[in-house]
Amino acid sequence: MAEELRRLVGALQQQNRTDLILHALGVPMLEQLRIEAARGQLSRLLITKNFRFILMDYGNKEIALQPVHKAVYLLFLAHPEGIEFKRLSDYRDELLGYYLKTALSMDKQKIEESVEHLVNPLDNAINEKCSRIKNTFLSLMDEYSASYYIISSHTRKFHPNSDRVWYRRLKVITLPRELVVWE
Secondary structure, three states, X not given: OHHHHHHHHHHHHHOOOHHHHHHHHOHHHHHHHHHHHHXXXXXXXXXXXXXXXXXXXXXXXXXXXXXXXHHHHHHHHOOOOOEEHHHHHHHHHHHHHXXXXXXXXXXXXXXXXXXXHHHOOOXXXXXXXXXXXXXXXXXXXOXXXXXXXXXXXXXXXXXXXXXXXXXXXXXXXXOOHHHEEEO
16 A cells, blocks of 8 residues: 555656645645654653753753753653643642752752742643743754654543543653653
């Protein structure tokens, strides 16, 4: 089937009919193919003992993040199943632990206050931190590659013994965990 598809695409390209290829594939499939192509260019992410984040296969580029951003990233990296922002308070202690490890020279009270802002569902702090993480990765790579490294949305249907359909709006890092290297 793949050979037949390749032959047909080649024939359409020779006729300069990429419009028909796009029509046949559809934009959602094209987007999925672009993301799959980016997957082959993903770098291993090294997390050092002192919590430096390094893209090993991109010339050992370091991801320059503040300790709070590293703590948020580590939390989501530890939960490949995803976390709902509205339930972030359930992860307060874990987030605090990461923050204390990444910010050794900071005042513990300021760290605890910062974590309280992050887990407060009425505060925008977590969105701001995720946005900063996203912008940092986008400054180092294309958007398709970055989509694997950033904390992004994933919606999952779920039925909690109800006649209604509910959705869990999870935030996840989709980077395959085999690409994460812990020093």
